[in-house]
Amino acid sequence: MRAVTTWLTTLTLVAACGGDTKPATDTAVADTADTADTADTADTAEDTVDAGPLLHVPSPQWRDQVIYFVMLDRFADGDPSNDDQGAGEYDPTSNAHYSGGDLQGVIDHLDYIQGLGATAVWITPPVANQWWDPLAQFSGYHGYWGRDFKAVDEHYGTLATYQALSDALHRRGMYLIQDIVPNHTGNFFTWTGTYDPEDPTAGFTKNTGSLPSAAPTQPPFDQNDATDPADFAAAIYHWTPTIGDFTDPVQEKTWEISDLDDLNTDNPVVREALRDSYGYWIEAVGVDGFRIDTVKFVDHAFWNDFLHGTDATTPGMNAVAAATGRDHLLTFGEVYEVSDPFDDAGERKCASYLGTPAAPELGAVLAFPLYEEIKRVIGGGDPTAQLSYRLGLANDPSRFPEPGLTPNFIDNHDVQRFLAGASEPAFRQALVLLMTIPGIPVIYQGTEQAFTETRASLFADGWGAGDVDHFDTTSAPYTFLEALVAARTGHPVLTRGDLTVLQDAPFGPGVFAFRRATDADAAIVLMNTSEHPILVNDLATGVAAGTHLDAIVKVGVDEPVTRVGLGGRLLTELPARASIVLLATDEVDTIGPGEVAITVDTPIAGETFTANTDVTGSVTPADTALVMVIDDKLVAPTPVVVATDGTFTASLPIDSFPYGDTPHTVSFYAQAAGVASPRYAFTSSTVFDGQILTIEDPLDDDNGPTGTYTYPQDASFAGDATMDVTRLVIEAGGATLRLRFTMAATSTTWNPSNGFDHVAFTIYLDVPGRDGLTLLPKINGTAPEGFAWDFTHFIFGWSNTVYNITGASETAWGGGVPGRPAVTVDLPTNTITFEYDGARFALDTWEGVSVYATTWDFDGIDNIYRPLSPDGGPYGMGGGDATDPLIMDDVGPVLIPAVE
Incomplete structure (x- = not known):
């Protein structure tokens, strides 16, 4: 369920506040700005200890907060007497049923939450729900199926319990955010x-x-x-x-x-009832903010009325909050829209729900486009330039007037856990990013314990917990995140500073560097998102030359750079998946040029090359050892032969790059001297020159190996043939491989971010000369005779990941491989294309590789291939047993032959 035992201790967070390896709890939650607000709250708490629950406190400075997101039913069971309401809805062995978590459980574990450094708790809707839907064969344990918006659900407790949670939070200087569903x-x-x-x-x-x-x-x-x-x-x-x-x-x-x-929600009666319902929770419980579900499915005019309405009897939520002494009711909405790389469609949709000055709507929206980009770049190995673009949009005040109020996250209750599709080093790097960019960090319960199951419980008796309580404050991921939160909250520049991207990698994983700066302070964040060491070169910091740097966070690097170089630039080496957060100090040295100087004569910057190209230059002294560094990679850099007069010629290997127009960089590096040429950016442009194989697959054979399998029974699957492959075209040339699947049908019913749904592809690659596996993980399968896979590509509507055989088993895909294959969907022709870069697989040719592909479908929330049973179900396959192969259709194996 979680991956703590394989936590790599060689990648540790070494320093937070004051250089301590693990901050004390009191420093982890220390206020970093506007301390008067916290002091006022504390004074109020002291004055009202004997006056009843402390429900109403002044609003905090939200940009300085850290939110911990609790799914009530799956967090902690503080009152077992309310678990089973006698309707058959309670069964902690089933993810479709109630598990028993409640409001008292949250109260009982506030030390655990606060110890992490969180300052606000967001809970899933506590309102009375539909307990069991026989049509969906699912319960409303999650809270989003309301039957009474003004009552606490019987499974969670009572109004008094909810008030006790509000009181307990406020007395700690913490805040309460309630999830609501007006749609x-x-x-x-x-x-x-x-x-x-x-x-x-x-x-x-x-x-x-x-x-x-x-x-x-x-x-x-x-x-x-x-x-x-x-x-x-x-x-x-x-x-x-x-x-x-x-x-x-x-x-x-x-x-x-x-x-x-x-x-x-256009009906005035409905609008009034919803204002009355949710205003009640502010008044009766003391809610400090609302997370708002399914925002994009409600008209804009409603949100203006709901939040800013001035009706005398049932005013909007902001007015209700103001009447309780809150000057900033935090409201942030779920607008589940993402953008393709270097596109802003998701941001445009999200930002539209902030309204206009004349007709304001929500205060903020959850950063779904950024979430998707973090998954692609940090988790999947996409070019870090994509993250530069995305953060530029997220911090554009013309789109998002207050970027510091945007809640940022790496996973939540509706999507796959980050760790379900990425490595632990990538997970740590994503957390470093989350805690160093503008916005309010949101930690979904279980992230601090490295959960891989989306809705697994933290308490032993709940679903997915494995009979173990997971409230371990000494675990590696908990203490890692605790220290990161302390670094953020202990340094105002990380909560209040402007963000400027300093350098990125346009070609794939690699360097990502940015600066956070206020008038008083500056912090520089350096990351290497690749699985190999890189050269960070020619990085303009915006900080004076000679400035000493203090590492407040260092992950995966022992000796970080300590001083800014000439021209305010940095030159340093970063190990694989390393992350550093550097604070500029007041100590500044006077520095001058060193003895080594490198000159490049051939124009490179901004050029496009169509064939291998010689680059000439010179270095002094002439006996300086020099290497050519392509795309910042320090893995086997190319030695440069330097003549006795110091001149050199090196060849740019254009024919080794993927086909098409692709961006690259080159530097010439004297490692011993710590000197490099400028980092030159150029483009390689080559035309596909390879072989094309076409494999026809029978129509209507999407019924499993026995011919008896059936699709799920939910209406959204009616008439589907989305798992039926009718043709596979393989294009292989050089380092490029394209797999074009033509399907009997395609679907976008659930608005998938990858452009297709109702099918999951599991594609296996058998590389010659390597020891592979015949076991097909997670799908109860065995590879066809003579085939042993070395890499697996798993992709469905919302995930795209490559694995190797390391750690693969019946229940585990294997080790993550950085670099998401590119996906193209042509709905009119029902064609789905995946493109692979051989460099990600240590291949310079695809000749001799065999391809085998299977189809099924995947439940992203439960993080499982859809179950198979004799009778099937609304979202499960029928016609087989649970132990039968989860293969609806397959094609191959197909050998890509060597070209004579």
């Missing part, structure tokens, strides 16, 4: 047959088996029967089915998501 209720009705927008009552069906009730119990949401003329006329709901086209703006705003009953 929908639970699934209390659906449609059978074809939906008729002219007559929504046709096919309308009540979910009569819903528990504990067949309808919401709170007026006016209980008026949910479209066949009742009074209910229909009240128009509390939109009376629409599940969204079929996420690109249709009408469906997006007025149809259902996942069959959850869509509220008519």
Whole structure:
């Protein structure tokens, strides 16, 4: 369930505040700015110890906070008496059922949360929920299927318990954020047959088996029967089915998501009821902020009214908060939109829900585009230049007026854990990034224990916990994150400073460097996202030459650079996956040029080369040892032969690069002297010159090895043939491999970030001369005879990862390989193409490699291939046993022959 035992102690965070290896708890939560706010809160707490619960406190400076995100049912069980409400909804052995976590469990573990350094707790919706949906065969343990928005769910506790949590947090100087859902209720009705927008009552069906009730119990949401003329006329709901086209703006705003009953938020009665419902929690409990679910499925005008409305009886949330003494109710929304690399579509959609000065909406939105880019770049090995672009957008005040209020995260309850698709060194690097960029860091429960399962419980009796409590404050990931949080909160430049990207890698994983700066301080963050050492060269810091640097965080490097060089530039070597956070000090030396000087005569910067090209230059003294460093890589750099007069000629190896137009850099480096030429950026441009293999695969053979498998029964899979491969075209030339899969059908039903859903590809590569495996991890399979895989490429709608055989087993894919294959989807032709760079696999040719591909589908929330059973289910395959191969269709193995 989690990967703590393989935590690499050679990559450690050495220093935080004051150089300590592990800060004390009191320093980990120390305020870094605006200390008067905390002091005022503490004074209020002291004055009201005997006056009842401390529910209302002044708002903090949110940009200085760190949020810990709790999924109530899966965090801790503080009151076992409320676990089982007798409706068959409680079963901690099943991820579809309640596990028993509650509000008291959060109260009982506040030391654990605060010890990490978190200053605010965001909880999933505590409101009364639909406990069991027989149509989906799933429970509302997560809190997002409301039946009464003004009542605490019986599984979680009582109003008094919730008030006790608010009180306990506020007395610690901490804050409470509640997740809310104005868009929908639970699934209390659906449609059978074809939906008729002219007559929504046709096919309308009540979910009569819903528990504990067949309808919401709170007026006016209980008026949910479209066949009742009074209910229909009240128009509390939109009376629409599940969204079929996420690109249709009408469906997006007025149809259902996942069959959850869509509220008519244009209706004044609905608006008033929602303002009343959620204002209640501010007044009665003392909520300090709201995380708002499914924001993009509600019209913009609603958000202005809901948050900024001035109705005398039921005002907007900001006015309600102000009446309790809060001048900043933090509101941040879920707008699950991501962007392709170097595209801003996701940011444009997200930013639109901030509104305008004339019609403001939310205070902030969750940084989903940045989350996706961190996954691609830090986790997947994409070019770090993509992260430069993304952070530029995130910190553009014309898009996001207050970047410091944007909640940033690396995973959450709705997506795969970061560690489920990335290595532990990448995980640590992602956490370093999270704690050093502008915005409010959000830590999802279990991240501090290196969980890989999205919704596994922290308490021993909960689902996915493995009968072990995971509240270990001495574990390596907990103490690592604790120290990182302390470094952030202990240095205002990391919470308040402007961000400037200093250097990146346009060609793949490698250097990523940025500066955070205030008027008083500057910090420089250096990262190497690659799996090999790199040369960081010619990095303009914006800090005066000779300035001494103090490393407050160093991960994977023993001796970080300690001083800025000539021209305010840095030259240093970074080991694989190293990260350093350097503070500029007041100590400045006077420095001058050294004895070694390197001159390059051939124009390189900005040039495009189509063939191998000689580069000439000179070095003094003439006996200086010199190497050519391509793309910053210090793995086997090319030795340069220097003539007795100091001149040299070196060849740029253009024919070794991938086909197409690709960016690169080159430097000439005298390692012993610590001197390098400028870092020159250039482009290689070559045309594909390789072989093409076409393999036809039968139509309608997407029924498993026995011919009996069936697709899931949920309506979203109806008529699917999305796992049926009809053709595979292999293009192989030089270091480039392209696999073009033509499918019988493609789907984007769930708006996937990779451009397709309802299918997961598991592609195996057998490299000649290497010892591979025949076991096919996680899919109960064995490779075809004569095939032993060395690399696996796993991809579905929201994940794209390559693994090697290290650590592979029946339950584990293997070791992560950096570098996500490029994905192209052509929906009109049902073609999905993956492109591989041989350099990521230590290959300069694909000749002799064999390819074998399988299809199935994957549940990203549960982090499992969809289960197989004789009868199947809404989201499970049918026609086989749980131990049978999870292969709906396959193609190959196909050998890429050697070219004579």
